[in-house]
Amino acid sequence: MARRHETQPLPTAALAVSSAAPAHLPAVRPVPDRPAVRYGPDPADVLPAQRGGDGRRGANAAAVLRTVLDHGPVARTTIARLSGLSPAAVSRQYLDLARLGLVHERPGAATGGAVGRPQVPVDIHTCGPLVGGVHLGVPFSTLCLVDLRGRTVAHEYLDGPGAGGRRSAGTLGALRERLPGFLAERAAGRPVLGVGAITGGWVDPSRGTVVRHTPLGWVDVPLRAELEGACGLPVLVDNHARAIAQSEILFGRPQARRSVVHLFVGSVVDAALGIAGVVHQGPRSAAGDVAHLPVADADAPCPCGRNGCLQAAASDEALGARAVAQGVLDRPDAFRLVELAAAGDEAADRLVRGRIRLVARAAALLLDVLNPDLVLVTEVSVLRHGHYLAALREEVLRHSRVCDDPERVAVSHAGERALQTAAGAAVLAPLYRDPLLFASRAGAVR
Numbered sequence: 408m409a410r411r412h413e414t415q416p417l418p419t420a421a422l423a424v425s426s427a428a429p430a431h432l433p434a435v436r437p438v439p440d441r442p443a444v445r446y447g448p449d450p451a452d453v454l455p456a457q458r459g460g461d462g463r464r465g466a467n468a469a470a471v472l473r474t475v476l477d478h479g480p481v482a483r484t485t486i487a488r489l490s491g492l493s494p495a496a497v498s499r500q501y502l503d504l505a506r507l508g509l510v511h512e513r514p515g516a517a518t519g520g521a522v523g524r525p526q527v528p529v530d531i532h533t534c535g536p537l538v539g540g541v542h543l544g545v546p547f548s549t550l551c552l553v554d555l556r557g558r559t560v561a562h563e564y565l566d567g568p569g570a571g572g573r574r575s576a577g578t579l580g581a582l583r584e585r586l587p588g589f590l591a592e593r594a595a596g597r598p599v600l601g602v603g604a605i606t607g608g609w610v611d612p613s614r615g616t617v618v619r620h621t622p623l624g625w626v627d628v629p630l631r632a633e634l635e636g637a638c639g640l641p642v643l644v645d646n647h648a649r650a651i652a653q654s655e656i657l658f659g660r661p662q663a664r665r666s667v668v669h670l671f672v673g674s675v676v677d678a679a680l681g682i683a684g685v686v687h688q689g690p691r692s693a694a695g696d697v698a699h700l701p702v703a704d705a706d707a708p709c710p711c712g713r714n715g716c717l718q719a720a721a722s723d724e725a726l727g728a729r730a731v732a733q734g735v736l737d738r739p740d741a742f743r744l745v746e747l748a749a750a751g752d753e754a755a756d757r758l759v760r761g762r763i764r765l766v767a768r769a770a771a772l773l774l775d776v777l778n779p780d781l782v783l784v785t786e787v788s789v790l791r792h793g794h795y796l797a798a799l800r801e802e803v804l805r806h807s808r809v810c811d812d813p814e815r816v817a818v819s820h821a822g823e824r825a826l827q828t829a830a831g832a833a834v835l836a837p838l839y840r841d842p843l844l845f846a847s848r849a850g851a852v853r
């Protein structure tokens with residue numbers, strides 16, 4: 408560990424504290440001696456005993472921060488009314504959170520209507536600390552920085568290994584090499600609280616490993632340790648389908664907090680389930696593997712040995728291969744096919760709609776089994792083009808036996824930035840769950 412910190416250059420600009428932020432703003436220090444960081448994705452991870460008796464203080468801080476997230480800019484009296492805390496408690500929590508750089512006053516955004524002394528509303532400090540994000544994809548990976556509302560501030564793409572898996576070490580090597588420089592250059596002096604790293608397949612956040620990513624050929628890759636060694640910041644990893652569900656719960660449609668199912672269809676096919684604001688992980692965080700769900704009328708051979716698995720039939724690679732086989736493209740590229748289809752190419756459009764039908768059947772099955780308030784689908788054609796989203800909704804409703812409301816089927820609130828917001832959410836979710844605990848674990852306070 409120590410040797411890595413000596414040999415890896417630290418992101419110096421990302422470590423600097425901006426002049427706009429309090430001088431003791433935390434979390435950007437690499438803290439080489441800190442104990443193993445475990446920001447578990449489950450509230451059960453946050454036990455009062457771990458807080459050293461500060462459980463109530465942490466819960467109150469979270470209540471204030473979440474109220475500001477949902478209603479900011481908002482007056483302190485309104486925060487007190489919405490959170491059920493006393494005005495004095497709100498003021499104390501505000502000071503704690505402002506000291507960490509998470510909230511600030513916005514004098515220009517007066518809420519008005521208050522009797523007596525006018526109040527300066529408070530809001531999430533979106534021009535303050537940032538969170539880094541990494542999405543490891545097959546055709547390309549994405550680096551990003553998001554603000555405390557999960558909105559992209561900067562992003563950059565890195566070429567991926569393709570679907571062969573042979574250059575997977577190259578992907579991770581390229582990420583390790585570029586991540587510190589990206590954070591330093593693009594954060595431009597703003598503090599970076601940590602980095603969320605997401606990818607498809609089986610990802611175990613508590614161990615920080617990618618247990619299995621078939622298209623990349625990864626088995627038990629210690630992604631968290633690799634990236635922490637490279638950038639010197641806390642890194643949290645998660646599956647990308649769960650992270651998109653989490654980002655919708657945090658920043659998206661209110662109904663996602665009641666229940667949400669998310670189906671991700673790209674180079675891998677994954678699902679995620681969130682109930683009452685918690686994304687389900689299950690034993691060893693294996694929840695969400697729908698890659699081998701049998702699909703009717705599909706006979707594509709799957710690496711698992713069977714035919715007609717959802718991932719083998721509906722992945723970007725399968726779609727690209729079909730386009731090449733039918734002479735629509737000269738090389739497999741699902742993204743290019745979708746743009747060709749959207750521009751009016753009839754053969755491309757047939758292929759895109761064929762995949763939408765497969766996706767819709769899987770989404771309808773999940774919808775009927777789990778009956779969530781919201782079904783999110785992440786697939787390139789429905790993400791980019793409204794008429795393909797409309798086609799998906801129509802197909803889902805045709806197959807579902809419980810849903811007759813097309814609005815229950817949607818894409819992420821973040822649209823084409825869904826994966827960037829999701830990568831940030833891997834860090835922002837534990838931050839909003841318990842900001843004081845998060846800050847202390849990041850070496851920021853106490």
Ligand SMILES: [Zn+2]
Pocket residue numbers: 698699709710711712713716719
């Ligand atoms: Zn299979």
